Amino acid sequence: MRLTCFVDKSNLRIVKQSRSWQQGWLRVHLTSAELDSCRAVPLFLRSDGLEFEMRRTVEKGRSMQLEPTGECAGGFEDSAMDFFAPSTLEEALAIRAQRPEAVVIAGGTDVMVAMNFGKLRPPAMLDISRVEALRQWYQEDGWFFLGSGVTYSTVVEQLTRFEPLVQACRAVGSPQIRNTGTIGGNVGTASPAGDALPVLAAYDAEIVLASSRRGRRSIPWDRFLLGVKRTDLKPDELIVGIRWRPTQGPGSFSKVGTRNAMVIAVASLCLVVDKASRSVRVSLGSVGPTVIRARKAETFAAGVFPWAYPRALLSEDVLEHFATIVADAVRPIDDVRGSAVYRRQCCRILARRALTWASREWHGQGEGETV
Amino acid sequence: MLFNAKINGVRLEADIWAGASLLSVLRNDLGLRGSKNACEQGECGSCTVWLDDQLVCACLVLAMQAHGRVVRTVEDLSVAGQLHAVQEAFLEAGAVQCGFCTPGFVVAVVDLLEHESHPSDQAIREALSGNLCRCTGYTKILEAVKLADARLMRSET
Numbered sequence: 001m002r003l004t005c006f007v008d009k010s011n012l013r014i015v016k017q018s019r020s021w022q023q024g025w026l027r028v029h030l031t032s033a034e035l036d037s038c039r040a041v042p043l044f045l046r047s048d049g050l051e052f053e054m055r056r057t058v059e060k061g062r063s064m065q066l067e068p069t070g071e072c073a074g075g076f077e078d079s080a081m082d083f084f085a086p087s088t089l090e091e092a093l094a095i096r097a098q099r100p101e102a103v104v105i106a107g108g109t110d111v112m113v114a115m116n117f118g119k120l121r122p123p124a125m126l127d128i129s130r131v132e133a134l135r136q137w138y139q140e141d142g143w144f145f146l147g148s149g150v151t152y153s154t155v156v157e158q159l160t161r162f163e164p165l166v167q168a169c170r171a172v173g174s175p176q177i178r179n180t181g182t183i184g185g186n187v188g189t190a191s192p193a194g195d196a197l198p199v200l201a202a203y204d205a206e207i208v209l210a211s212s213r214r215g216r217r218s219i220p221w222d223r224f225l226l227g228v229k230r231t232d233l234k235p236d237e238l239i240v241g242i243r244w245r246p247t248q249g250p251g252s253f254s255k256v257g258t259r260n261a262m263v264i265a266v267a268s269l270c271l272v273v274d275k276a277s278r279s280v281r282v283s284l285g286s287v288g289p290t291v292i293r294a295r296k297a298e299t300f301a302a303g304v305f306p307w308a309y310p311r312a313l314l315s316e317d318v319l320e321h322f323a324t325i326v327a328d329a330v331r332p333i334d335d336v337r338g339s340a341v342y343r344r345q346c347c348r349i350l351a352r353r354a355l356t357w358a359s360r361e362w363h364g365q366g367e368g369e370t371v
Numbered sequence: 372m373l374f375n376a377k378i379n380g381v382r383l384e385a386d387i388w389a390g391a392s393l394l395s396v397l398r399n400d401l402g403l404r405g406s407k408n409a410c411e412q413g414e415c416g417s418c419t420v421w422l423d424d425q426l427v428c429a430c431l432v433l434a435m436q437a438h439g440r441v442v443r444t445v446e447d448l449s450v451a452g453q454l455h456a457v458q459e460a461f462l463e464a465g466a467v468q469c470g471f472c473t474p475g476f477v478v479a480v481v482d483l484l485e486h487e488s489h490p491s492d493q494a495i496r497e498a499l500s501g502n503l504c505r506c507t508g509y510t511k512i513l514e515a516v517k518l519a520d521a522r523l524m525r526s527e528t
Contacts, residue, residue, distance in 0.1 A: 105436070108432055108436065113412040121390070125390070175497070176413065176427050176428045177431070179425045180432065261500030261501065
């Protein structure tokens with residue numbers, strides 16, 4: 001099959017006509033001069049005689065292996081791929097054990113982006129979106145269990161008792177994304193900016209994993225999330241769900257971004273007050289390789305929180321100090337979404353607001369009673 | 372790999388690559404080109420369709436995930452050459468300029484109005500937050516939603 005390729009920029013010439021078609025991968029040759037003149041080069045690929053058109057964007061910097069080989073491997077058609085769509089968890093775990101190289105897909109909102117851009121061409125895919133057991137939630141022995149396949153939309157609509165989690169899930173992407181994206185995907189992708197992650201951290205959540213050989217294990221979130229997109233998931237394991245001991249008291253999730261929707265957090269913060277343990281938990285997203293708990297600030301907040309005096313409001317000094325020690329706890333970096341300095345400032349403001357909201361809510365709830 | 376789904380009320384079949392997105396199967400294998408292919412990463416909403424009555428980006432659904440399920444696309448909206456009230460409203464309000472984002476917007480608006488009548492500005496904005504339009508500046512789109520809402524209410528009563 002012969003393919004022609006052209007670059008959709010009137011000021012750019014077609015670079016080279018040479019290309020080879022092998023094993024389902026198209027190689028497009030571009031010179032670096034071409035790449036210097038724009039950030040992203042849209043490539044239109046068209047096959048002779050066949051009605052077929054597809055667009056790939058080659059990003060500069062990312063370069064899709066364009067440099068130094070000068071080749072772009074934008075796989076865009078059939079490469080042999082096995083597909084499994086089990087309907088039970090047992091079946092899914094058996095396939096996972098037999099085919100650890102299979103890419104697991106649930107909501108698809110991360111996996112499909114990589115597929116569409118030719119960055120992912122796994123020999124097999126394991127679709128777990130049909131496994132009913134992963135879409136459940138229930139209360140058991142003081143734990144609340146949330147199945148990994150529960151979508152953000154479902155959390156927003158049905159799990160309203162977990163307000164910070166609802167707020168975080170509502171901040172994810174768009175209605176379309178929330179309808180398919182799952183909590184398990186958020187955990188499994190382990191992006192520093194995963195919106196649900198600060199909430200799960202503030203809940204002291206555990207990640208429930210299963211394998212066909214070793215059965216189930218449940219580990220604290222901070223032993224599962226190990227780094228930027230790095231987790232403790234074993235090759236034969238699936239994320240079955242997340243569990244936590246429900247807290248009682250006010251809490252919130254807030255996020256800074258350029259829009260209210262479709263935005264990757266510049267910084268995010270979750271604050272949860274637990275009446276029973278008289279603790280305040282503060283976690284932050286997008287300001288470190290994984291979620292960060294501001295432990296020092298938590299101790300401070302627990303010490304000054306008006307547990308017994310719900311009508312008392314927190315003083316300016318207290319709020320300021322709290323904001324400062326929260327901001328001290330984060331380890332932000334400069335990147336395209338914001339500078340480290342800006343991110344730290346965001347944390348400071350989010351922290352102050354969250355504690356103010358929590359004390360006000362406590363004030364409202366606790367009116368007239370001594371706790 | 373055999374793909375089979377009920378699309379716009381009709382059971383359709385195609386021999387597809389296991390890694391293909393629902394969008395590419397709709398467009399390239401089934402000839403349903405109403406859903407547009409723009410960003411392929413769920414940012415723009417121009418490929419919005421219904422999968423089992425849920426609004427999704429067809430580019431982010433692995434086609435095989437839709438196997439055996441029910442898909443509804445923008446092509447389902449007009450009946451016998453008669454445009455859907457939302458499509459009419461988009462034309463009348465001038466909410467269509469280059470038109471590329473329109474199918475996605477129309478589907479998202481139909482979904483909104485099927486779930487909620489008289490949506491507030493805020494509700495409309497949130498419902499359409501996953502759809503990008505680079506021409507209209509959105510004002511005309513908001514007007515179209517209100518126009519369609521009024522028409523749909525009238526036709527129901």
